Structure formats: structure tokens, C-alpha cells
Amino acid sequence: MNRFIAKEGWTVVFTLLGLLLLVWIFWGFSFILLLAFLAFLFLFRASKPYLVCNDEKAILAPIDGRITRIENAYYEDFGECLELNIKNAFYDCGSLSAPIKMQFEKLTLRHGLFLCSELEVAKKMNERMIIRAFAGDKSIIMRICAGSLDRKLKLMNNPHHLNAGDKMGFLLNGSVSLLLPKDTRVHVGLNDEIKAGSLLAYLS
Structure with a gap:
């Protein structure tokens, strides 16, 4: 089912x-x-992502949606990094999967509101989950932010070791930000519509 x-x-x-x-x-x-x-x-339709690449350094799209941000950023103790944000609309399939083979280092859930993600204040006040993980010898961060239709962020079985494409959870209209090393090679552009499993970037 x-x-x-x-x-x-x-x-x-x-x-x-x-x-x-x-x-x-x-x-x-x-x-x-x-x-x-x-x-x-x-x-609530479900789909299994079609992985376009099996390279262990490939960063694959964790969810259907649109690329809304590709820019340099600074994040706490992670330092300077590249932020790649995907906005999942209510009409996109909300199945959330692992973007790469990774091992969890730290998971933080910050409870909050469920405001429209288009509002600037939603970035700080909406419920969000921050996952810091190792992908080989590189560190990456997934920042999952709830949308107005979501009611709770929760990972499936709270896994700690994931292969690319493994199911992680579900979003109705949230967003996913990937914080990657600055030397990551990006293969998508701003406002591109992408499907889960498609190629986003390569770790150097």
C-alpha cells in the first residue's frame, strides 16, 4: 500500500x-x-525516486519541486558553504528521500509554526529539522522546513545510515535546503523544476 x-x-x-x-x-x-x-x-500519493546516477559523490534531489536558491551561505559551526534550496509545492509529490549515501552525525528538531513558506518570517518561525551528516569524507547538512499544510516533521523510523534514494519522510508543501561544501559542482539552475532522484550536484 x-x-x-x-x-x-x-x-x-x-x-x-x-x-x-x-x-x-x-x-x-x-x-x-x-x-x-x-x-x-x-x-498523499507516494513514489519511489528514479535515481539517474549511482556515483557515490552525486547529490540527488531529495524531493520533487523547484530550485529557489543557489547561493553562498554561512551556517553556524559549518562555516562557509553552498546552499541549494528546493521548494515543494502542494501539487508536487511529497516523498522525501536521502540525497546521497550518508551517516547521521546530529539531528535537531526545532518546533515552531506552520506559516506559509512564502512569508519571510516563516524561515525562522516554522517547524524545521536540521540533519548534519557525513557523506564519505565530506560533511553536509539537510535543513527541512515545514509548510503551511504540514503538521509535524518526523523521519521514518529515525534512521541513521541511509543510501541514496532511501525514504526519509513526507512533506506536503515544505522546503529542503542542502548545505554543501563550497567546492561542490552544481548541475542545476535557479527556478529549475526537478524530480526526486535527479542530479543536483557533485561533491569534489
Whole structure:
């Protein structure tokens, strides 16, 4: 079942299905409930990323979306780095996967609000998860930020060792920032529409 519907959406999808059937049996068919069921079925659809590259230094897209930022940045004790941000819209598939083979060093969950991610204040106030990890001999950071439709950030089974393409979680309309070493070679451009598993960059 989780090949077609993300586990995070099972409760709401099957609740709506049961409600649709009950209303149909006792009162009659409801087009409103059918549309609601189909809408949530679409929102929580699952897909396995098609990995375009097997190179261990390749950084692959962790989620469907649009590239909204490619710029130099400075992040706490990580120092100067390259930030690559992907915005996942509600109509994009929200399955979140590992961008590279990596081993977790530190995971921090910062609870917060669920504001529209287009607002400047959302960058600091929305709930977010920060994962620092090793990819071979390089350090990378994944910063996952919830959107207005998300209600909780949670990793699947809280894994610590992941291969590229392994499922990590689900976002409805959040964003994912990858903080990479400054010498990373980028293979995408600003505003590019990308699919999970497509090539983003190479670690040097």
C-alpha cells in the first residue's frame, strides 16, 4: 500500500473512504466527499525516486519541486558553504528521500509554526529539522522546513545510515535546503523544476 499512498496519509485517506461509504449506504452518494477523498489521495500519493546516477559523490534531489536558491551561505559551526534550496509545492509529490549515501552525525528538531513558506518570517518561525551528516569524507547538512499544510516533521523510523534514494519522510508543501561544501559542482539552475532522484550536484 505504501507504494501508492504515503504512510503519513493513511489515516485521513481511509477515514474519508470509510465516511464516503457510510454516507453512500445510509443517505446517498456524496460528490463532495468523493472530491475530498480524491484530493487527499492526490496529496498523499507516494513514489519511489528514479535515481539517474549511482556515483557515490552525486547529490540527488531529495524531493520533487523547484530550485529557489543557489547561493553562498554561512551556517553556524559549518562555516562557509553552498546552499541549494528546493521548494515543494502542494501539487508536487511529497516523498522525501536521502540525497546521497550518508551517516547521521546530529539531528535537531526545532518546533515552531506552520506559516506559509512564502512569508519571510516563516524561515525562522516554522517547524524545521536540521540533519548534519557525513557523506564519505565530506560533511553536509539537510535543513527541512515545514509548510503551511504540514503538521509535524518526523523521519521514518529515525534512521541513521541511509543510501541514496532511501525514504526519509513526507512533506506536503515544505522546503529542503542542502548545505554543501563550497567546492561542490552544481548541475542545476535557479527556478529549475526537478524530480526526486535527479542530479543536483557533485561533491569534489
